[in-house]
Amino acid sequence: MRMMAARFIEWSGSPENNRAPGETTMTACGALADGIEWRDAGILESKGCGSAMRVAPIGLFLWHDIPLLLETARASSMLTHRHDAAIEGAAAAALLVGLAISKTEPEEMYRALMQECAPRSQDFKACLEKLPALLGAEPAETLSNRGLGEGWVAEEAVASALYCFWRSPLDFEQTVITAANTDGDSDSIACIAGGISGAFNGLCAIPGSWQKDIENSAYLRDLARRLFAAAESASASSQ
Numbered sequence: 113m114r115m116m117a118a119r120f121i122e123w124s125g126s127p128e129n130n131r132a133p134g135e136t137t138m139t140a141c142g143a144l145a146d147g148i149e150w151r152d153a154g155i156l157e158s159k160g161c162g163s164a165m166r167v168a169p170i171g172l173f174l175w176h177d178i179p180l181l182l183e184t185a186r187a188s189s190m191l192t193h194r195h196d197a198a199i200e201g202a203a204a205a206a207l208l209v210g211l212a213i214s215k216t217e218p219e220e221m222y223r224a225l226m227q228e229c230a231p232r233s234q235d236f237k238a239c240l241e242k243l244p245a246l247l248g249a250e251p252a253e254t255l256s257n258r259g260l261g262e263g264w265v266a267e268e269a270v271a272s273a274l275y276c277f278w279r280s281p282l283d284f285e286q287t288v289i290t291a292a293n294t295d296g297d298s299d300s301i302a303c304i305a306g307g308i309s310g311a312f313n314g315l316c317a318i319p320g321s322w323q324k325d326i327e328n329s330a331y332l333r334d335l336a337r338r339l340f341a342a343a344e345s346a347s348a349s350s351q
Contacts, residue, residue: 139155201236243271
């Protein structure tokens with residue numbers, strides 16, 4: 113986490129920080145730069161979804177070791193977001209990606225979240241408990257304050273992302289489009305939902321034009337290959 117903190121500090125002052133980062137993340141980066149220990153740098157009352165949006169690589173790298181995956185994702189959230197709902201949102205988002213790698217079905221994913229994450233955050237549990245009854249509802253209802261909420265906080269964003277994936281588990285494009293076309297924090301929901309669906313369905317499920325036209329596509333492809341190779345090596349060494 114100290115190495116991750118150093119990267120956060122570096123990123124916060126670099127030209128790459130040009131995507132309107134959240135106030136919580138930038139405040140925490142300032143605390144890290146001032147020498148605050150990583151366990152204490154995050155904003156205690158913040159349960160925004162920023163830490164849940166960034167943990168897909170943790171799920172991809174540690175899918176073979178679920179306890180370590182959860183521990184790492186929770187620790188990574190504490191760098192910026194220390195509310196229990198944010199910490200469990202990060203753990204849940206990483207867990208969903210890890211389970212997707214092993215082709216776990218959405219219903220079983222949901223049960224895993226209720227077992228591993230819901231008991232550690234009442235806010236997260238309360239939101240997740242709404243999900244089964246809303247599976248049959250249209251996105252306009254479910255992805256709103258009449259359903260799971262608009263996704264501005266961690267528990268809403270993760271539950272909403274799982275809903276989008278659950279509706280179309282074999283269709284990456286539809287999952288992301290459902291998530292992106294909402295009135296709330298659509299980019300966050302789509303980010304998390306796309307991570308789950310991409311891990312479940314693989315690169316071939318992503319439309320070719322999306323792969324080609326995305327910013328920094330060559331870099332992302334190379335990074336993905338290196339991450340996959342590192343994850344394979346880590347999995348082999350643990351067996």
